[in-house]
Amino acid sequence: MTQTMILTGASRGIGAAVAEIYLAKSPSHNLVAIARSESALNALKEKYGDRVKTVAGDITDEKIVSEAVEKALEFGSIDSVVANAGVLDPVDTVAKADIAKWKNLFDINFFSVVDLATKTLPHLKKSNGRFVAVSSGASTSSYYGWGAYGASKSALNHLIQTLVAEDKEVNAISIAPGVVDTNMQEDIRNKFGANMTPESLQKFIDLHKNKGLLPAEVPASLLVNLAVKGWGSDLNGGYYRIGQDALKETFFTDVHQIAQNRQSKGPRGQLLKAPIGLRAYSKFPSSDKKKSEDKSNQNSNDQKNSKEQKKSPFSKGYVLGALGILAVGSTVLASVYTKHEPKSAPEPKKGPAFSDKDVSVVFVLGGPGSGKGTQCGKLVNEKGFVHLSAGDLLRAEQVREGSSDGALIAQCIKEGTIVPQEVTVRLLRNAVADNVAKGKNKFLVDGFPRKMDQALTFEDEIVKSAFTLFFECPEQVMLDRLLERGKTSGRADDNIESIKKRFRTFIETSMPVVDYFDKQGKVVKLRCDEPVDTVGNRVKEALVKRGIN
Numbered sequence: 076m077t078q079t080m081i082l083t084g085a086s087r088g089i090g091a092a093v094a095e096i097y098l099a100k101s102p103s104h105n106l107v108a109i110a111r112s113e114s115a116l117n118a119l120k121e122k123y124g125d126r127v128k129t130v131a132g133d134i135t136d137e138k139i140v141s142e143a144v145e146k147a148l149e150f151g152s153i154d155s156v157v158a159n160a161g162v163l164d165p166v167d168t169v170a171k172a173d174i175a176k177w178k179n180l181f182d183i184n185f186f187s188v189v190d191l192a193t194k195t196l197p198h199l200k201k202s203n204g205r206f207v208a209v210s211s212g213a214s215t216s217s218y219y220g221w222g223a224y225g226a227s228k229s230a231l232n233h234l235i236q237t238l239v240a241e242d243k244e245v246n247a248i249s250i251a252p253g254v255v256d257t258n259m260q261e262d263i264r265n266k267f268g269a270n271m272t273p274e275s276l277q278k279f280i281d282l283h284k285n286k287g288l289l290p291a292e293v294p295a296s297l298l299v300n301l302a303v304k305g306w307g308s309d310l311n312g313g314y315y316r317i318g319q320d321a322l323k324e325t326f327f328t329d330v331h332q333i334a335q336n337r338q339s340k341g342p343r344g345q346l347l348k349a350p351i352g353l354r355a356y357s358k359f360p361s362s363d364k365k366k367s368e369d370k371s372n373q374n375s376n377d378q379k380n381s382k383e384q385k386k387s388p389f390s391k392g393y394v395l396g397a398l399g400i401l402a403v404g405s406t407v408l409a410s411v412y413t414k415h416e417p418k419s420a421p422e423p424k425k426g427p428a429f430s431d432k433d434v435s436v437v438f439v440l441g442g443p444g445s446g447k448g449t450q451c452g453k454l455v456n457e458k459g460f461v462h463l464s465a466g467d468l469l470r471a472e473q474v475r476e477g478s479s480d481g482a483l484i485a486q487c488i489k490e491g492t493i494v495p496q497e498v499t500v501r502l503l504r505n506a507v508a509d510n511v512a513k514g515k516n517k518f519l520v521d522g523f524p525r526k527m528d529q530a531l532t533f534e535d536e537i538v539k540s541a542f543t544l545f546f547e548c549p550e551q552v553m554l555d556r557l558l559e560r561g562k563t564s565g566r567a568d569d570n571i572e573s574i575k576k577r578f579r580t581f582i583e584t585s586m587p588v589v590d591y592f593d594k595q596g597k598v599v600k601l602r603c604d605e606p607v608d609t610v611g612n613r614v615k616e617a618l619v620k621r622g623i624n
């Protein structure tokens with residue numbers, strides 16, 4: 076039987092996985108996909124043809140929502156809505172709240188969902204359809220700096236509860252998807268971490284490093300199950316976390332068993348009630364599938380399924396059979412099934428290789444062309460520092476015979492993006508160790524760390540930095556210097572295209588590192604749009620003030 080879903084945030088992460096799983100699951104599934112990125116939407120259209128209609132635009136724009144509803148009705152009905160679009164930004168304490176940014180977040184995470192509910196509920200009631208909202212564990216626990224996000228998700232839970240309280244014919248539910256491997260997580264690690272507690276940020280970085288993040292397909296399979304098949308009346312209007320018993324009992328996704336082995340620490344060290352790093356099992360016994368098509372008996376069927384599940388013990392054969400039935404699914408979920416075996420507990424941290432009492436590291440940061448290399452060069456002669464330029468180390472590695480990272484480094488440098496930290500940290504670790512072995516213990520680490528993960532890994536594994544020298548310089552001055560340098564440097568990135576990209580990376584990815592150390596009182600800021608010697612004197616004064624002569 077034909078079904079039509081409206082999905083927001085369809086271009087990336089969980090939304091993209093929902094679209095894929097839902098469309099692949101049955102040829103009678105139609106989708107109206109809303110997202111800002113037209114290209115991702117077009118790719119869906121190309122793949123699934125007439126079964127997909129797209130609306131490119133901002134979900135906070137009421138016209139966009141209306142257009143999506145109109146397009147869904149062209150298919151004949153609206154059977155489910157998955158309100159998935161959401162943002163985490165702004166991340167900062169309430170004391171520093173920027174109200175305009177909070178309002179913008181609420182427009183996206185909350186008011187757009189109110190709008191979507193208002194416009195779709197009459198149609199969902201006609202089809203006995205389902206409204207599924209993507210919430211968060213942050214809706215019930217507070218995380219430092221996440222006030223706006225948590226409050227919006229709390230409001231979302233309340234909205235869902237209210238929809239059902241106001242009209243018993245409405246099917247609505249709110250789901251926390253767990254800690255999922257999405258762009259939001261990448262932003263947490265690299266952008267927002269500066270405004271979180273170091274411990275909290277470290278937890279997210281460790282989750283990523285230890286492969287503890289859920290693949291997007293796991294929550295997506297749950298969301299699709301809910302949207303397509305519905306839930307028991309006892310769950311209606313509620314908020315549930317992936318892996319929670321209530322979902323196991325009533326639905327077809329069982330992550331609970333694995334969750335019990337994988338109860339993980341939350342971002343601040345507390346035990347999360349919601350399990351993370353789970354494996355997906357999708358239970359679609361053929362009888363259930365048939366029943367699910369009969370939407371008029373939705374709730375009673377689900378309760379029956381629940382009983383059946385209690386009777387049938389969980390077995391691999393059963394899961395594999397179920398995967399076979401899932402048309403989608405057989406590819407996406409099977410890969411989840413095989414690739415994400417629970418990992419053994421990560422090894423305990425060993426701590427940095429060197430003590431900051433024995434080895435002194437000063438990070439030198441600033442925009443491209445701000446003069447970091449020039450000043451470091453002077454300090455080597457005048458103060459006996461070892462100058463380690465991350466950029467120089469990477470350029471040397473790029474051309475080293477036998478290097479397996481050469482091509483990747485070349486591409487990152489040209490594009491002004493950051494080489495994965497494993498490569499750069501390894502090069503720096505070796506360089507520090509080589510010099511320490513020669514009795515040298517004062518380092519200027521130039522142009523590093525450029526990304527939050529690098530900062531944390533370096534300090535965790537090599538040595539804690541003494542402080543950071545930060546060179547402030549107007550962009551125009553840096554641009555002029557780099558274009559001038561480009562006449563003779565031979566560098567692949569001293570050209571206008573690369574420079575623009577490097578400026579962008581500097582603002583978006585590297586400035587959070589400066590903010591992070593600044594919050595710990597470990598940044599000395601210096602103006603550097605003056606003659607080399609003037610800047611040099613400022614640098615030397617700053618070092619003396621910090622006890623480095």
Ligand SMILES: Nc1ncnc2c1ncn2[C@@H]1O[C@H](COP(=O)(O)OP(=O)(O)OP(=O)(O)O)[C@@H](O)[C@H]1O
Nearest residue numbers: 442443444445446447448449556560605606607610
């Ligand atoms: N204070 C200054 N006044 C004028 N020119 C300067 C000054 N400092 C550096 N320069 C020149 O600007 C250019 C960029 O300087 P430098 O290479 O030291 O910058 P950087 O911050 O290390 O750049 P990148 O991050 O791209 O490696 C060089 O050609 C250098 O000679």
Ligand SMILES: O=c1ccn([C@@H]2O[C@H](COP(=O)(O)O)[C@@H](O)[C@H]2O)c(=O)[nH]1
Nearest residue numbers: 465466487488491492493494522523525
């Ligand atoms: O930690 C780092 C430092 C540098 N890169 C890459 O190298 C280029 C050039 O760096 P400079 O400091 O300007 O010499 C930079 O744009 C990055 O692409 C890096 O990836 N990680």
